Amino acid sequence: MKEIFEWNRVFYNDLPTNFALEVVFRSTVMFIILLLTLKLAGKRGVKQLSIFETVIIIALGSAAGDPMFYEDVGIVPAAIVFIVIIILYRSVTWLTGKSKKFEEFIEGKTECLINNGKFSIATFKKESLAQDEFFSELRIKSIEHLGQVKHAFIETSGEISVFFYEDKDVQYGLPILPAAFNKKSTIIPTEAIYACTFCGHIEKQKTAAAKCEICTKEEWVPALKTLRIT
Numbered sequence: 001m002k003e004i005f006e007w008n009r010v011f012y013n014d015l016p017t018n019f020a021l022e023v024v025f026r027s028t029v030m031f032i033i034l035l036l037t038l039k040l041a042g043k044r045g046v047k048q049l050s051i052f053e054t055v056i057i058i059a060l061g062s063a064a065g066d067p068m069f070y071e072d073v074g075i076v077p078a079a080i081v082f083i084v085i086i087i088l089y090r091s092v093t094w095l096t097g098k099s100k101k102f103e104e105f106i107e108g109k110t111e112c113l114i115n116n117g118k119f120s121i122a123t124f125k126k127e128s129l130a131q132d133e134f135f136s137e138l139r140i141k142s143i144e145h146l147g148q149v150k151h152a153f154i155e156t157s158g159e160i161s162v163f164f165y166e167d168k169d170v171q172y173g174l175p176i177l178p179a180a181f182n183k184k185s186t187i188i189p190t191e192a193i194y195a196c197t198f199c200g201h202i203e204k205q206k207t208a209a210a211k212c213e214i215c216t217k218e219e220w221v222p223a224l225k226t227l228r229i230t
Contacts, residue, residue: 027084114152147173172223
């Protein structure tokens with residue numbers, strides 16, 4: 001039966017002191033794996049915190065929690081993990097200050113999702129962001145259609161920043177309220193102004209099937225030009 005306060009077990013868990021080198025190696029490898037995993041998960045996977053901040057929280061949280069109540073985890077190896085994480089944190093912070101490319105790799109960069117009321121299709125392909133999820137974010141900001149939006153950006157934190165047209169400059173735009181958006185069809189029932197449901201391009205369409213001149217998709221929905229109510 002184990003006794004409490006067996007100091008060699010408490011601090012080292014009966015491991016040799018040179019195990020500290022293995023702890024340094026393990027910590028470095030897991031830090032890199034965490035960083036790359038969250039990088040691949042995308043900004044929305046770690047909304048409100050940067051990828052780098054999330055890695056630090058996960059790494060330090062695990063290192064701090066295990067030795068608190070697992071008797072087979074020594075305090076000294078956990079402390080070494082803290083030291084390694086802090087050194088890596090300082091190193092990465094220093095590198096991000098020295099290299100713009102490295103900073104963009106670690107933190108990502110702000111990307112434009114909506115430009116003058118239309119989707120930036122190339123950006124959407126790079127970001128792990130579904131159209132429904134994006135529309136939900138816009139609806140929370142009381143946006144009814146894309147013609148009310150001058151620019152929208154996804155920040156490095158995963159948050160969506162929106163800049164609006166003034167009322168006098170509001171354009172026809174793709175509706176994002178479910179009831180209106182779900183009226184999409186490949187058939188144009190009446191001559192009117194329509195929005196491409198894929199890219200948000202606006203065209204005046206006659207009663208016939210038509211391809212979007214921007215993205216070549218064929219689904220359309222009647223465009224809206226209502227003002228934003230705040």
